[in-house]
Amino acid sequence: MELLQYFLDNLELLGTLTLEHISLVGVAVGIATLTGVPIGIAITKNERVAKSVLYIASIIVTIPSIALFGIMIPILSIIGQGIGYLPAVIAVLLYSQLPIIRNTYTAINNVDPALREAARGVGMSQNQRLRMVEIPLAVPVIMAGVRTAVVLNIGVMAIAAYIGAGGLGTLISRGISQSDPRQLILGAVAVSVLAIIVDYALLALQKRLTPKGMEREAAAT
């Protein structure tokens, strides 16, 4: 009961922090999509480059977020941004590369060779093939990568509160430092609920972006 009361009393704060959290993750994953998808498409042209790029992206994901923030403090201090918004966005941007690049690469690479041949056979240029056939067919899988990145990084962003980035992690870090379980629990639950809701919202978006003729196939997978 006490927890519920606390929740209701702090509704406004919770709303502000949630919006902050969403905007941080949104901006970071948004930029990550704009970089990751073109990279994912580009590396389909060369298997060796693809292997190295995916390898590097995998290594980045293995760096613990706290360590990543720590590394960035001295580097970004040069431009006076050692803590706060910028390192948080950069960290999420880096973590998002792997799921987005890998899914894009896999999706484009897995386009049925017969379709690729048909597209060449009707006289499409390389760009036309990408635009008219390969990317539309890859959209569901690329979107799945974006979803993974978002859900993964809603969690990572909670830790960014420690470097003063704001967001729902603020409640958790304050809860720990002030030994206040109410804040801690509220923050943790809010992060989880947010992840679940955003995942469903993106799933709905994924379905809308899936080309109509592929709905049946997409439903089967």
Add this chain to the structure above:
Amino acid sequence: MIRLDNLTKVFDTPKGAVTAADHISMEVPSGEICILLGPSGCGKTTTLKMINRIVRPTSGKVFINGEDTSSLDTQDLRRNIGYVIQQIGLFPNMTIEENITVVPKLLGWDKAKYRERAREMMRMIAMEPDAFLKRYPSELSGGQQQRIGVARALAADPPVMLMDEPFGAIDPINRAVIQDEFLKMQQELNKTIMFVSHDIDEAIKMGDRIAIFREGKLVQYSEPDELLAAPKNDFVESFLGEDRALKRLNLVKIRDLASEEIGLVRPDDTLATALQRIESYGYVNSIVMVNDKRQPVGIINAAVARTTHGHCRDHYQSVPVVVTLDDDLRKVASLMFAHDMTWVPCVDDDGRIVGQITQRAITHHLGSRYRAHSKGEDNAKAAEASPSPAIKE
């Protein structure tokens, strides 16, 4: 017209260079269907795909309607060649209409023109435009999808079509239907077509000419009847199969072999007359009885004629079978076996008797080309063996 001039493809593989197509030279006259036939790995598909540069030739040239295509831009070349593949390859993210109009769009037609063209193509392949144009490929059966595949290839009205085992993935019943539809369309369209197949029966049915490939080389390039009658070597012979003589039955119309001479009786003739005619025409079992319009109305059995007196009109049995002059030999041979007959009366469109076709005529026709062929070979051998003038039979 498609002309290939020493077209060659060498693939570099880890095991060394593999020559997939070795100096292929051939010409397909305008409006004809040429079937590239052979076992898998014989180079037929590679040869086909070099024409629209899906496979880039190592050397050699391709001419289309006399023009050397090596000077053309790859995309332009492909947009002017219809291409149908076995896996169909309709774009699943596009509607049927978008699939059909993809080449016209790439060629920059205006919208009204290519939309009307889509409707026209649907009517040509006998599918209702309003029912299908807005649907997606996944909603169609395999046979319907390949009809759309053919429509897509034909949409920009290219003079030349390449078809890579186009009907290979379709069930046998639908395949026969689509083959027939396609032949009917081709009669009007008169495209120059290269068609890869591994099915000898399909090749005989569809092809004006057949090119047999083996290990990257063009072994024999002939019209189907010529191919079956005179296979060039043991490989072609074994590839065509032991029953190749029977396959020729499809290719010959009864018109070519029917004899106008046929023994007939009329209802008023006596059985004695009938028996006499049976014997004089050399029939074994029976003779046909016709009415005033020369339409067959019955047959008189030799056994009956021998043992009974009276008129034909009182002692006839129904005519078991007649054929028309446009039927092929396969049909008549089958009927002969089924009814245990050595001859079958032929009728015209009005059902009047115009002649007969005999088992003898069929076997003679099928055999004559073999005999001519093997005789030629014997002579050649004889000429080789002795420098003196070849011994004639």
